[in-house]
Amino acid sequence: MTLSMRTFVAVAVGILSAATSANAITNGVGKLPVMGYNAWNAFACNVNDTLIIQTAKYMKEYGLLDVGYNHVNLDDCWAMKNRSSTGEVMSDSIRFPSMKKLTDQLHALGFYAGIYSDSGWFTCAGYPGSFMHEEQDAMTFQSWGFDFLKYDNCAIPFDDIIREGMVGKYQRMADALAAVAKKTGTTLIFSLCEWGWSHVWLWGAQFSHSWRIDGDIAPQWNSISSIINSVSFITQATNYYGRNDLDMLEIGNGNLTYDEAKTHFTVWALVKAPLLIGTNLATISQEMLSILKNQEIIAVNQDPIYGTSISPFRWGINPDWTYDATHPAQYWSGPSEKGTVFMLINTLNEPANLSFNLTESPWIRAGIQYSVRDLWTHTNNGTAVRSFTAMNVPAHGVVALLLNEDGNEPAGLVPPCAGEALSQCTAQDGTKYS
Template sequence: MRPCYLTLLGAASVAALDNGVGKLPILGYNTWNVFQCDYNETVLLAQAQAMVDNGLLQAGYDWFMLDDCYSLKDRSDQGSIVADPKKFPSGMKSFTQKLKSLGFRAGIYSDSGYKTCGGFPGSYGHEAQDLETWSDWGFSYLKYDNCYIPFDRVTQENVYGRYQRMTRAIEAHSTSTQSPPIQLALCEWGWQQPWIWGGRLGQSWRVGGDIRPWWSALASIINSASFIASYTNFYARNDFDMLEVGNTGTGTPPGNLTFDEAKTHFTAWALLKSPLFLGTDITKATPDTISILANDDILKINQDPNVGEAIAPFRWGENPDWTFDPSSPASYWTGNSSYGVVFMVINTLDIPQQMSFNLTESWAIQAGRVYSVYDMWSHTQNGTALRSIQVTIPPHGVSALLLNDAGPEPCGTTPYCAGWWQCAYANGTYYSN
């Protein structure tokens, strides 16, 4: 194991804690997108109970993330963060114990600056003290934001250094208490390419601003993912922000993702191995919403215990390969898994279209073999594929397929090579289709 939150730039090598903390993406609930600051203990426990009642806890969403606005605006005389007694009248320890009695682990939020983005106390200069408080309250996961940062002449360090302060505090706390380290998720927004360095400090890193519940926002995030998917692995992964499945949203354009757009949203986030935090009101969840979020065929790829890499594009589709286009991201994706070769195909158009690909466009496919085809949305075996697959996909919809070797191609299959332009006879002359 290599727990990335213990790898310190410019520091002596740190012995790894071989306990699996942070190996796989987090699944859970986050309070921000639904409530922002307008919540209390009763409201949040109702969300947790709804997750239990709808089978989402059983599906693996076992973290409950308390985002911004949980504290008073001022620290105590001793410098400690103080939980808002109006929001948590029974105390923060009681709140996390109630979550744990339902089966959840508890996560909390702070900031690398003077204040959080909502204007509450940040942790700059209080890293060790705040860790003691959160640990005492019963939290073991930290989302760490990037607002209200001190002047450069104060910090004399860049964003990496400010996050490293918390990493070192986590290491010291874990060592002194002989307990597993609090997991650290960097909410840096992507402006300093955290996919390059984030794995040295935390178990995930945000790659953009806050998500919005409409297609153009999802397409833009998937476009960004098209270029950085390969940075994900065990203990370190891109975080594409919360799941908006089932959220009606506000603002312009309006929310209300279509069912097919919601499926694409969930599929892309899960297969790209992003943390999966629900950002919707689960007390109002419809059967359609639950059917998407609890898709165990998709979730098992996200939670694959043997393959940490995300899927990645093998062809763009509407644009030439490697085109940066927020409205039309890569359409054809593939990757390996413990359960077979994964393919994701996204229709970025506003109309249905038939989409096809050659199997050997995927690096994970063996040439000259036939493959069984399993549809991870219909949950059906759909025969075998020889050389290519064609699927019809609704507007902004997705196809998610799992392929497994079903034996050699039939004798006499032509052309002799699926990628015929690369093949040659034994005498050294190229084969021509």
């Protein structure tokens, strides 16, 4: 990829003019979930340009760039604590002496470069926010060569100052990015970090590549399951150019087991969330790297034909539509370029069998048998007729399947209708099956 020719207009920059918006949609920028790295979860404020470049080199060395992780994003703490005398935000003179040099190096390595700011007076770590400096900061970020902006939600101005609702608070930067795009022909992908408000999806799609749906993630199962629960109710918000952001990937951090990490990655990928690694790559294990590099799972996340998230078709342990952060929805499905995707999650603390009738998924046709591909074992596992059972799924583990039509089901099956259709199973002469 050639990143020096940054003459694109990202879709997620605001409610743009008709001409600008049309350009954004047709050039494909921001169409698919961003994949890459964010430094916050591993390093917080302990970052500098050397660490960022070394992380990018690890991503190349470990093959992460090759499978699609092509963004390297700064988070908080990169700036000086005060603006210049003319109001410009300035990078830390010791840790980030030249942002343009940093982005040039990242581009030369094959990556896009991301930066962070805040919609309030200050960032969450107390550095200058962009409120009342939106266009000035957008122009600065563009001149430094950045391609992506994460925009946070701390230090909110008093009501008699901002005089905006939550939408207007973020619209200010969306409009600024659009203005800079008009002036320069370049802009940044815009990602909202409006944590803790799951209703953000109702309006986030108006002007953002992605929007955070929950609080900050932690590297432990109860955090993962809680976020899965939150997203299960709003999967309909996701399509090309806009998606639910479940926060960063904690693969290799904290005390997540291998099976929990697989579930974490599978959910994030199949609901079409951004895939931003938040791990110290200097210490990550090969086992955890193998999770991040599962190309069959990544292919669903980056599907060029279907932009929608998979969705629950049955909650499982709980009645459907039950809000339960400990036991979220277990049975999910959705369309993909290569077949119907199924995801089964064992939310129990011990191994369990997970079974479903094929036609519980709206993407499956009655009377058809389906070939079964396991996206984690990378094996073809025979044919499913009417139902499927995943045996002995580990505690907090996941099964990811790809089903494709494989001819008509065998003749003469009894009953003649499967699943929920049985109660209304009727012959042509009107006789109901019983």
